[in-house]
Amino acid sequence: xxxxxxxxxxxxxxxxxxxxxxxxxxxxxxxxxxxxxxxxxxxxxxxxxxxxxxxxxxxxxxxxxxxxxxxxxxxxxxxxxxxxxxxxxxxxxxxxxxxxxxxxxxxxxxxxxxxxxxxxxxxxxxxxxxxxxxxxxxxxxxxxxxxxxxxxxxxxxxxxxxxxxxxxxxxxxxxxxxxxxxxxxxxxxxxxxxxxxxxxxxxxxxxxxxxxxxxxxxxxxxxxxxxxxxxxxxxxxxxxxxxxxxxxxxxxxxxxxxxxxxxxxxxxxxxxxxxxxxxxxxxxx
Amino acid sequence: xxxxxxxxxxxxxxxxxxxxxxxxxxxxxxxxxxxxxxxxxxxxxxxxxxxxxxxxxxxxxxxxxxxxxxxxxxxxxxxxxxxxxxxxxxxxxxxxxxxxxxxxxxxxxxxxxxxxxxxxxxxxxxxxxxxxxxxxxxxxxxxxxxxxxxxxxxxxxxxxxxxxxxxxxxxxxxxxxxxxxxxxxxxxxxxxxxxxxxxxxxxxxxxxxxxxxxxxxxxxxxxxxxxxxxxxxxxxxxxxxxxxxxxxxxxxxxxxxxxxxxxxxxxxxxxxxxxxxxxxxxxxxxxxxxxxxxxxxxxxxxxxxxxxxxxxxxxxxxxxxxxxxxxxxxxxxxxx
Numbered sequence: 129x130x131x132x133x134x135x136x137x138x139x140x141x142x143x144x145x146x147x148x149x150x151x152x153x154x155x156x157x158x159x160x161x162x163x164x165x166x167x168x169x170x171x172x173x174x175x176x177x178x179x180x181x182x183x184x185x186x187x188x189x190x191x192x193x194x195x196x197x198x199x200x201x202x203x204x205x206x207x208x209x210x211x212x213x214x215x216x217x218x219x220x221x222x223x224x225x226x227x228x229x230x231x232x233x234x235x236x237x238x239x240x241x242x243x244x245x246x247x248x249x250x251x252x253x254x255x256x257x258x259x260x261x262x263x264x265x266x267x268x269x270x271x272x273x274x275x276x277x278x279x280x281x282x283x284x285x286x287x288x289x290x291x292x293x294x295x296x297x298x299x300x301x302x303x304x305x306x307x308x309x310x311x312x313x314x315x316x317x318x319x320x321x322x323x324x325x326x327x328x329x330x331x332x333x334x335x336x337x338x339x340x341x342x343x344x345x346x347x348x349x350x351x352x353x354x355x356x357x358x359x360x361x362x363x364x365x366x367x368x369x370x371x372x373x374x375x376x377x378x379x380x381x382x383x384x385x386x387x388x389x390x391x392x393x394x395x396x397x398x399x400x401x402x403x404x405x406x407x408x409x410x411x412x413x
Numbered sequence: 414x415x416x417x418x419x420x421x422x423x424x425x426x427x428x429x430x431x432x433x434x435x436x437x438x439x440x441x442x443x444x445x446x447x448x449x450x451x452x453x454x455x456x457x458x459x460x461x462x463x464x465x466x467x468x469x470x471x472x473x474x475x476x477x478x479x480x481x482x483x484x485x486x487x488x489x490x491x492x493x494x495x496x497x498x499x500x501x502x503x504x505x506x507x508x509x510x511x512x513x514x515x516x517x518x519x520x521x522x523x524x525x526x527x528x529x530x531x532x533x534x535x536x537x538x539x540x541x542x543x544x545x546x547x548x549x550x551x552x553x554x555x556x557x558x559x560x561x562x563x564x565x566x567x568x569x570x571x572x573x574x575x576x577x578x579x580x581x582x583x584x585x586x587x588x589x590x591x592x593x594x595x596x597x598x599x600x601x602x603x604x605x606x607x608x609x610x611x612x613x614x615x616x617x618x619x620x621x622x623x624x625x626x627x628x629x630x631x632x633x634x635x636x637x638x639x640x641x642x643x644x645x646x647x648x649x650x651x652x653x654x655x656x657x658x659x660x661x662x663x664x665x666x667x668x669x670x671x672x673x674x675x676x677x678x679x680x681x682x683x684x685x686x687x688x689x690x691x692x693x694x695x696x697x698x699x700x701x702x703x704x705x706x707x708x709x710x711x712x713x714x715x716x717x718x719x720x721x722x723x724x725x726x727x728x729x730x731x732x733x734x735x736x737x738x739x740x741x742x743x744x745x746x747x748x749x
Contacts, residue, residue: 147519154516158505165504165545234500238561241464243489244517410468 148245155239155252156259159226163260170260173222177215177268184211184339185275194341195282195372205281206373208272209293209365210338213358215268216301217333219261220308221325223253227312228321236411247405254305261301265294285370293368296389300361303393306400313407337382338362342375354379357392364389415475417442417569417600418463423472425458425624432458433469434624440602440617442568445595447615448604451721455624456604457497460573463602464494477569477600490518493562496573496604500558503547507538507557510546514561525564532560536590552583559590570594570601576610588613608714622721635716641666642685643709644692646678649702654678660695664688676704 163170184207189200227250230236239249279285312321335352336342336359342350353359354377364385366374381388418440425433432455440446448456461467463474465485474481477491501510508529515525533542536556546554555575562570575591576584591614595601605611611618612632620628620635628635644664648657654671657678661669665680672678682688689708696703 151517154513158502158509158513161509162502162504233503234497235502237466238494238500238514239517240466241489241492241494242514242517243486243519248517 144245148248148251151245151248152251152255155249156255157252159253159256160259163256169222170263173219173260173264174267176218177211177264178271180214181207181211181268181271181275188339192340197372201276201281202372204276205278205371206341206366207339208277209362209369209371210333210336211272212265212268212297212365213300213362214329214333214338215264216261216297217304217329217358218326219257219264219301220304220311220329221322222260223257223305223308224312224315224321224325225318226257227253227309228315229318231313231411232318236408240408240411246409247401250306250309250401250404250408254302254309257305257308258298258302261305262298265297280370282372283367283370283374285368289368289370292386293365296361296364296368296386296393299393300358300389303396303400306397306404310400310404310407313404313411332356332358336362337373337375341373342377351379354382357381357389357396360385360388360392415478416440416444417478418446418474418476418602420459420463420474421472423459423462423474424470425455425462425467426470431624433462433472435472436621436624436626438602438619438626440600442600443595443598444616445591445601445603445614447611447618448602448621449606449608449611449618449717450604450621451606454621456621457573458624459621460494460496460571460602460604464492464571465489490565491567491569493565493567493570494573495559495562495570496575497577501546501554501561504545506543506545507533507549507553508542510557511561511564515564518565520565528564532563536560550583552579552586555579555583555587556590559587563594568598568600570599572601572603574604574606576605576607584610608712608717612712620717620720628716628720636711639711639716639719641681641683641711643679643681643711644689645705645707645709646692646696646703647705648676648678649704651676653701656699657696657701660699660701661692663695664692679709682708 185200185204189203189207190198192198192203192206194202194206227236230249236249279290308325311325315321315324335349336356337353338358342353342359345353354375360381363375363382366372367385375382377383381392416439418438420436420438423433423436424431434455436455436459438446438459448459450456458467462469463476463481465481465488468482476488479487479491481488501507502513505513511529511532512522512525515528516522520528533539536559538553538557538560541549541553546557549557559572559575562572572591576587579587588610591601591603595614603611603614616631617629618632618635619626628638630638644661646657646661648654651673654673654676658669658671661678661680664682664684666683667681669678669680686708689706693703693706
């Protein structure tokens with residue numbers, strides 16, 4: 129039969145890992161192209177954290193006591209690590225909505241009918257979100273500098289430490305997008321993914337050291353805040369940026385924030401990637 | 414030797430619903446099987462099971478000789494899927510979509526690029542190739558979708574309702590493409606609610622309802638099961654209906670059905686066009702004025718109706734057969 133002899137040779141790939149990397153990059157490219165075609169999504173993603181910086185630093189700044197000072201400058205320098213961390217976690221909602229939309233439109237079915245690596249659709253998506261997150265963080269850093277944020281305002285820092293802080297932020301954001309991926313695969317509509325992807329982020333980012341000093345919290349709430357994975361990243365960034373308000377706590381994640389942040393992120397990726405890929409394999413629109 | 418698509422005893426349940434309730438299929442290489450049935454009959458579930466998107470609860474299936482359950486990845490390399498649920502990305506251009514699909518079929522980037530250009534040419538999409546598919550018309554999008562399924566020239570194709578929602582011209586175009594494809598030796602399983610489409614494209618038809626194959630055969634065989642020709646008469650005046658019924662009784666091989674409000678009478682006959690002439694003369698003799706008369710051969714609509722007892726749900730606005738189908742339904746109802 130001519131159709132059979134005509135078949136383009138698609139030999140079974142020799143190495144599943146290189147196939148997985150290649151497929152993930154193909155999907156990541158697709159998602160990045162999409163972002164350039166829907167620039168309003170990227171722009172809204174930028175406006176929100178910028179608005180937070182301006183609102184928090186001007187509304188709350190001056191009424192918050194940070195490291196014994198109530199000056200707006202101190203709060204601004206304290207705040208930025210929190211805003212950065214919140215911004216990277218909000219990428220979760222985008223990942224969830226994007227994947228739910230792909231399910232809804234039948235693209236996930238298309239991908240699942242192709243002989244590609246199983247996790248590549250999700251990995252490609254999360255990688256593309258990582259690029260967007262990096263862009264957002266970059267713009268946000270410029271805005272922060274404009275409103276008076278300074279690294280080393282309250283302690284030692286250097287270029288290496290600042291870069292390490294941004295690295296931790298991106299890793300945290302990447303880990304959180306896997307939670308978003310699982311949400312996106314679990315809900316029925318893109319709308320549900322958007323709201324479902326955001327709601328839980330409010331307690332996670334607010335019951336933390338991001339916007340207020342945890343030492344003023346009720347003890348039980350303070351415990352939650354100090355063991356919150358999100359707080360570890362904030363504390364790590366504050367320490368590495370040399371900004372004020374590093375919480376003087378004995379809780380292990382607060383005492384070793386860089387390690388805690390790394391470990392939390394790796395654990396989140398391991399758990400949620402496994403769950404999301406499993407969900408993807410049986411996904412139905 | 415089993416065919417290019419072979420399934421035995423496929424069962425798939427969703428909660429209490431048995432979406433597939435023991436489906437057997439056997440599609441010889443190079444032929445087209447039409448899976449015909451109303452919404453919710455289980456057509457899509459069958460396709461999803463055969464293309465590895467869903468795991469059946471029980472049963473076995475092979476596609477291109479490969480076990481669907483044991484070796485799903487090899488099946489994915491050998492099939493193309495197109496239709497209502499396998500979409501293209503609306504923000505990517507046609508070219509980007511095809512290149513992406515090619516690469517995910519594990520073609521090298523350069524080969525995928527070349528193949529995309531070929532397909533765009535073949536499907537008459539070259540001009541629109543570098544526009545996001547969002548801007549495409551319904552027909553163009555379907556063509557692109559079909560092209561995406563053909564990237565690796567798969568020996569076996571699945572099309573799930575490929576022409577649903579297309580206007581008649583676009584449907585005709587797509588039919589031509591599908592015919593070309595099959596003449597090249599591709600084995601095709603096609604689901605459709607359009608009886609006309611199955612009649613037109615499929616070598617064999619399986620009528621599916623409630624997750625079961627309730628009839629199979631060629632279009633002619635299925636029509637033969639439903640019986641022969643009928644004469645349909647629409648009389649001009651309602652008062653003539655009783656007389657006309659008496660006239661038709663003389664020619665009929667069965668009961669005459671009457672549809673009062675459209676003044677239509679239908680009676681099964683044998684004898685073809687010659688008989689039709691006699692009917693006309695006889696009606697004329699009785700002074701009955703007629704608006705319309707015709708000899709109707711059974712359509713797949715009739716087959717479908719008689720087999721399932723309910724209608725294939727159709728979008729009437731873009732389907733030429735729909736008017737006819739609705740009339741059938743009324744006939745059936747008035748016959749009760």
